[in-house]
Amino acid sequence: MAYSITNRCTQCGDCSPACPTGAIKVEGNEFWIDPVLCNNCQGYYDEPQCVSACSIAAPPVPLKAKKGRCKTNSRITTSPQLFPNGKTNSFASAIVIWEACNALAQRGSLPWMVDEAGDLCHLWQVGGGRGEITLRIAEAVNSATPIALRAEPARAAISDWDIRAACLHLIFAAYATFLERPWEETFTISDQQITEYLGLDKRKDLSKLAKLNLIKDLAQQVCTLLVSVDWSPQGRIRTISIPEGYVWQLVGIQHHFQEDELGCKHLSGLTLTIQAGPWTQYFLNQQGSREGTTFYQYGTLPKSLLSNVMSIWQQHEGAARIMLWLLFKTRMGSEQRITVPTLMRIGYGEEKLAQASSNREERKRLLRSFESDLEILNRYHLKSDFDPVTYPVEIQPLWAKLADLPDDAEAALEFWMSDGSRDVRLTDAAPRDKWHRLMHARILSFQLPNDWEYKPTKPPRKKTQKNRNSRSLLPLSGQQISAARRKLQLSQRELANQLGKSQSWVRDIESGRLQVNEKDRLRLAELLGLASNSS
Numbered sequence: 452m453a454y455s456i457t458n459r460c461t462q463c464g465d466c467s468p469a470c471p472t473g474a475i476k477v478e479g480n481e482f483w484i485d486p487v488l489c490n491n492c493q494g495y496y497d498e499p500q501c502v503s504a505c506s507i508a509a510p511p512v513p514l515k516a517k518k519g520r521c522k523t524n525s526r527i528t529t530s531p532q533l534f535p536n537g538k539t540n541s542f543a544s545a546i547v548i549w550e551a552c553n554a555l556a557q558r559g560s561l562p563w564m565v566d567e568a569g570d571l572c573h574l575w576q577v578g579g580g581r582g583e584i585t586l587r588i589a590e591a592v593n594s595a596t597p598i599a600l601r602a603e604p605a606r607a608a609i610s611d612w613d614i615r616a617a618c619l620h621l622i623f624a625a626y627a628t629f630l631e632r633p634w635e636e637t638f639t640i641s642d643q644q645i646t647e648y649l650g651l652d653k654r655k656d657l658s659k660l661a662k663l664n665l666i667k668d669l670a671q672q673v674c675t676l677l678v679s680v681d682w683s684p685q686g687r688i689r690t691i692s693i694p695e696g697y698v699w700q701l702v703g704i705q706h707h708f709q710e711d712e713l714g715c716k717h718l719s720g721l722t723l724t725i726q727a728g729p730w731t732q733y734f735l736n737q738q739g740s741r742e743g744t745t746f747y748q749y750g751t752l753p754k755s756l757l758s759n760v761m762s763i764w765q766q767h768e769g770a771a772r773i774m775l776w777l778l779f780k781t782r783m784g785s786e787q788r789i790t791v792p793t794l795m796r797i798g799y800g801e802e803k804l805a806q807a808s809s810n811r812e813e814r815k816r817l818l819r820s821f822e823s824d825l826e827i828l829n830r831y832h833l834k835s836d837f838d839p840v841t842y843p844v845e846i847q848p849l850w851a852k853l854a855d856l857p858d859d860a861e862a863a864l865e866f867w868m869s870d871g872s873r874d875v876r877l878t879d880a881a882p883r884d885k886w887h888r889l890m891h892a893r894i895l896s897f898q899l900p901n902d903w904e905y906k907p908t909k910p911p912r913k914k915t916q917k918n919r920n921s922r923s924l925l926p927l928s929g930q931q932i933s934a935a936r937r938k939l940q941l942s943q944r945e946l947a948n949q950l951g952k953s954q955s956w957v958r959d960i961e962s963g964r965l966q967v968n969e970k971d972r973l974r975l976a977e978l979l980g981l982a983s984n985s986s
Contacts, residue, residue, distance in 0.1 A: 453474075453484065453486035453489040453490075453491070453513075453514045454484055454489055454491065454499055454501055454502070454511040454512065454513055454514060455483075455484055455486075455511060455512060455513075455514040455715035455716060455717075456475075456482050456483055456484055456501075456511050456715075456716065457509055457511070457512060457713060457714035457715055458710060458714035458716075459507070459509035459714060460481075460482060460507070460509070461507055462480070462481060462482060463506065463507075464482065465504045465505065465506060466482070466500070466501040466504045466505055466511070467482065469500040469501065469503070469504040470484075470489075470492075470500060470501060471492060471495040471496070471500065472488045472489065472490060472492075472495075473488060474486075474487075474488035474489040474490075475501060478705075478706045478708075483706070483708065483716050484501065484511065484514075486514055486660065486718070487664050489514075499511070512713065512715065514715055514717075515711075515713075515715070528639070529639045529640055529641045529644060529722065530626055530629060530638040530639055530640060531629060532644065533622065533625050533626070533644070533648060533754075534648070534754045537754070538753065538754055538755070538902045539751050539752060539753055539754065539902050540625045540628075540751075540752050540754070541625065541628045541749050541750070541751065541752070542621060542624040542625040542627075542628060542749060542750060542751070542752035543624040543625075543627045543628055543727075543731070543734070543735050543748065543749055544624070544748055544749055544750035544779060544782060545730070545734035545735065545746065545748040546575075546577055546584060546734075547584060547678055547680065547698065547730045547734060548620075548621075548624050548698075548779075549779040550573070550575050550584050550586060550678075551586065551620060551676050551678065551698045552617050552620055552621065552775055552776075552778075552779070553775075553776065553797075554573060554586050554676060555612060555614070555616045555617040555620055555672065555673065555676070556614050556617040556771070556772045556775045556776070557772055557797065557800065558609050558610070558612045558614070559606070559609050559610055559800070560796075560799065560800025560801070560802070560803075561573050561800075562801060563605075563606070563609070565602045568599075569601055569602055570587055570599040570600065570601060570602065570605070571587065571588060571599075571600065571601070571602045571605035571606060571609075572585050572586060572587045572599075573585070573586040573587075577682070578682070578683070581682070581683040582680070582681060582682035582683055582691070583680075583681050583682075584678060584679075584680050585678065585679045585680075585681075585695075586676060586677065586678055587599040587600070587605070587676075587677040587678075587679075587695065588600045588605040588608055588609065588675050588676065588677065589674075589675045589676070589677050589697065592671050592674040592675055592697075592700070592701040593674075593700060593701050593702060593703070597677055597695065597696065597697060599677060599695070608675065612672050613668070613669060613672065614760070614764050614768060614771055614772070615649070615665075615669055615760070615761060615764060616669045616672040616673050617760070617775050618648075618649055618757045618760055618761060619645065619649070619666075619669045619670060619673050620673045620698075620699070621752055621756075621757065621775075621778075622640070622645065622648055622649075622757070623673065623699050623725055623727075624752070625752050626638040626640060626725070627727045627731060627735060628735070628749050630727075631737065632736075633726075633727040633731040633735055634726075634727060634728070634729050634731045634732040636726070637702055637724050637725060637726045638724075638725055639722055639723065639724050639725075640722070640723050640725065641720065641721065641722050641723075642662070642663055642666050642720050642721040642722075643720070645666050645723075646662060646666070648754070648757055649757055649758075649761050650757070650758045650761050650762070651665070651666075651761075659719070660717075660718060663718055663720070663721055666721060667704065667721060670701060670704070670723055671701065673698075673699055674697065674698075674699050674700060674701035674725075676697070676698040676699070677695050677696065677697060677698070678693070678695070678696065678697075678698050678728065678730055679693055679694060679695040679696070680692070680693040680730060680733070681693075682733075689744060691733050693729055693730055693732075693733060694729070696728045696729045696730070697726075697728045698727075698728050698730065699725055699726070699727060699728065700725065700726045700727075700728065701723065701724075701725060702724040702725060702726050703723075703724045704721060704722070704723055704724075705721065705722040705724070706718055706720075706721060707719050707720035707721065707722070732745070733745050733746060734746045734747075734748055735747060735748070735749070750778075750779075750782050751902075751903070751904070752778075753778075753900065753902040753903050754902070755831075755900065755902055756774065756775075756778060756903075759771075759774060759831050760774060760775065763827060767823070767824055767827045768798075769798030769799055769820055769821070769824040770798070770823075770824035770825075770827040770828055772797055772798050773794055773797050773798050773824065773828065774828060774831070774833065776797045777833060777897055778903075781897060781899060781903065788838070788893050788894070788895055788896075789893065789894045789896075789897075790891075790892070790893050790894075791821075791842070791889045791890065791892045791893070791894070792804065792890055794821070794894070795817065795821060798820075798821065798824060799817060799820065799821075803817060804817070807886075808890075814886055818885075818886065818889075822848035822849075822850070825848060825851075826848065826850045826851075828897070829850070829851075829854075831900070832898070832899070832900040833897050833898070833899065833900070833903075834897065834898040834955075834956070835851070835894050835897060836894060836895040836896045836897065836898060836952075837851065837892075837894060837895070838892065838893040838894065838895050839951065841888075841891055841892045841893045842889075842892040842893060842894065845881070845882055846881060846882065846885045846888050846889060846892065851953075854953060854954070854955040858958075898956070898965065901966060928963075929960055929961040929962060929963045930961075931981065932957075932960060932961055932967075932975060932979065932981075933961040935979035935980065935981055936957075936961075936979060939979065939980070943957045943958055943961075946978070946979075949978055950971070950974060950975070950978070952971075
């Protein structure tokens with residue numbers, strides 16, 4: 452049971468050095484006991500040392516659960532609310548942020564190594580070897596001169612990390628875009644804001660104290676990452692050499708309290724003050740970008756991504772890892788061919804992939820996890836576009852094969868009767884060489900939800916005749932596509948085969964659940980005879 456200092460305390464400070472767990476802290480020149488750290492001195496002494504050391508008649512008392520809602524009377528002004536449209540917000544998307552997100556999400560699965568100084572680090576080469584980014588773990592979250600942890604303590608710290616810290620990292624990256632000079636300015640964020648962004652306000656199974664402790668713990672994990680950058684010149688961009696510093700520095704945590712009728716302080720809120728590291732001077736510098744001497748790299752952060760990761764991280768951590776990785780990968784273009792081994796390394800780590808390659812039982816478990824995680828991504832509208840050459844139907848997951856099952860009962864019956872007459876049926880066992888073929892299989896792209904679509908910052912190029920024709924096709928709707936297909940007496944499956952798509956893709960387009968991009972729109976117009984002359 453934790454103890455609490457009452458409002459009758461004289462603030463003498465005698466109890467602080469006696470606490471074996473360091474639970475007694477100072478906030479606003481007043482002492483309070485952190486209930487997370489206080490354990491009634493169990494394992495150290497027979498009785499609480501704060502009570503023994505107290506020289507007044509009203510020593511600390513056992514902390515009882517607070518009744519009623521937690522209210523905070525005083526809060527400092529925070530930075531603006533994210534997601535003003537309820538869906539998206541800009542966020543810093545530089546390679547530094549991507550690698551830090553990978554470290555927080557993949558944790559011990561990343562290829563960490565021990566450098567010459569004996570520190571644990573993750574080295575990532577960029578630009579074809581023209582530069583490198585190095586991540587390390589700091590001993591403390593707020594130090595004028597950060598010191599990296601040695602290998603073993605660093606590995607222990609990483610093993611305690613929580614994948615949800617990657618979501619908080621992305622929230623910090625969104626707040627950084629509000630600042631003109633983020634390497635000099637700070638932003639403040641309250642627990643109420645973080646609770647809303649992460650969907651913790653819907654978690655009725657967690658107490659207020661549990662949520663506050665989780666937010667505090669996640670923030671400290673995010674703010675232990677150190678980064679250094681060594682980058683050769685690229686065009687007008689000069690050599691980038693960033694000495695080791697915090698990715699995010701936790702400048703301070705302000706605790707807010709509410710007293711009960713006994714005068715005990717109950718933690719009721721937090722306000723975090725964060726400063727971005729020196730990397731922002733080179734990768735989030737608006738003035739430098741206008742002058743052509745630095746980068747200003749940002750993308751679109753979907754609010755749905757945060758809630759999705761928070762929903763699936765326990766049962767489908769591999770899917771959550773891949774989802775976070777795809778947020779950055781898909782910014783490089785929609786036609787990104789991704790190999791299956793790459794996705795498995797992202798989702799499960801190099802070690803598990805190596806074990807599966809040499810052990811049949813491990814291989815079966817990993818394959819089940821991978822196909823289940825692909826189904827979860829599909830459920831959250833990150834649909835895999837399987838390469839028909841390297842990832843044919845016979846080695847695709849069963850759920851993907853059944854995606855083309857017609858909704859109409861009679862059509863479904865005809866579908867299964869036709870499937871039953873084939874030599875190879877959908878429900879047949881996978882071929883014996885499936886694993887070997889998967890190691891050479893590719894996913895052509897992932898169809899993205901609408902709020903994931905990246906909006907480029909560069910001005911559009913001069914439109915060609917083809918682009919002008921595409922403007923005349925902008926009103927193309929799902930109803931038009933469906934009517935034109937029926938007029939040509941094409942089934943959804945036949946149209947999908949001509950487009951190189953799945954039947955479910957055509958069905959989603961016609962129902963309006965998906966929007967057609969420009970490339971597919973032109974192809975559809977050509978096949979269905981919907982092209983019109985430009986005006």
